[in-house]
Amino acid sequence: MEAHMRKSVLLAGLVAGFSTFAFNAAQAVEIEYWQYVFETRVKAMDQLIADFQTKNPDITVKQVTFPYADYQTRVIAANMASNGPDVMQLFYGWLDKFVAGGILQPLPADTFPHDKIEKDFFPIVSAMKRDDNYYGLPTAVRSLAVFYNKKLFTEAGLDPNKPPQTLDEFVAAAEKIAKHDATGNVTVAGSTLDMTGQDHQWWREVLVRQFGGEPYTDNDTKVAYNSDAGVQALKFYTSLQTEKKIGAAGFMDEGQAAFRAGKAGMTIDGTFRLGAFSTIKDFEWGVTELPANKDGLRSNYASYFANGIGAKTSGEELEASKKFLTYLTSPEAMAIWLKVVGELPALRSAALTDANLKDPIYGPFLKGLDYAHTTMFKDELGQRQNAIDMVNRVLLEGQSPEDSLKQAAEAEQEMIDAAMP
DSSP states (O other): OHHHHHHHHHHHHHHHHHHHHHHHHHHOEEEEEEEEOOHHHHHHHHHHHHHHHHHOTTEEEEEEEEOHHHHHHHHHHHHHTTOOOSEEEEEGGGHHHHHHTTOBOOOOTTTSOHHHHHHHBOGGGGGGEETTEEOOEESEEBOEEEEEEHHHHHHTTOOTTSOOOBHHHHHHHHHHHOEEOTTSOEEEBSSOOOIIIIIHHIIIIIIHHHTTOOSEETTTTEEOOSSHHHHHHHHHHHHHHHTSOSOOTTTTSSHHHHHHTTOBSEEEEEGGGHHHHTTOOSSOEEEEOOOBOTTOOOOEEOBOEEEEEBTTOOHHHHHHHHHHHHHHTSHHHHHHHHHHTOOEESBHHHHSOHHHHHOTTHHHHHHHHHTEEOOOOSSHHHHHHHHHHHHHHHHHHOOOHHHHHHHHHHHHHHHHHHHOO
């Protein structure tokens, strides 16, 4: 009789256990997070997901990645097929396209109050707002700076602890570092020239302003760089190859690759490159602010990738997505992202710490945020390619800077007009 009772109790316990397991399984929810492939970003997100799931065992987050060139197309196609991501990463410059395509839903104001967003985040977060709605929030923000190779500086007779602070000093240092073979081909670049990287941002938001102009007017809807300032900025940039011969477009395919290989004295890049450059073992490198013009005027370009919620996400997936996005915009998540990727926290309080401001690597980027501009792209991919084509016509086809600039301005204005609602 006693044995029978023990079996009954055991059976009841097992049944209860299975019932609890079934209940928990039924309550568990899986959401998908999509981003493009960039090694350190994927690694950071894996870490963030693991941490989030530990704190939220009832939610599973599946990370899905695609090559950068295919990413927007895949998101758009998936949304049309109603199987898109619940939470997705998007460049701030893609927002109009994603909103017009019905890909994103406005962030619920009860979870993400507008007054708190505007109080806590850097002002450039406003680029994710349309009308009265925010459509995404960043984990990190980024600006540009000059990375420089201290070994090549020393070999060229330059002080590795005194990187160039003006455009004239930048050019002079690059000329001393640059090396060429017997036929004149670059073997070591004084500085990389890479419009497909970040140079198109340097030209648009920095050089044009430093030569006395502005790239756009009317909330970036009217092209304004077809001016004397724009011509001077384009002449300066293209002369770095045609006259100063400090580098060459396409040298070692990518500017970052040439720098990593120790074949470039300087390269202009963003905070997102810190994680990748941290693996360099063959030389010591440093970071300094983008060079000022002769009058001391500095400018910079600030940008970010935001995280938004898919337009068709609803029910328990929506609640889980809100929790995940809340975590991605927390100081804890930003600290992990800074350590793994190198991008600066999007929350002012998390970024502007004494330690970060005094840091020889983070400091120049943080200073750059103070005077940075954020281009409000209407067709980011098209506008970027237009700038690349503008420079290539001068360097590869021999077109005059004046004519190439005029052609670029007309083409870009057509893109902006076509993208306007």
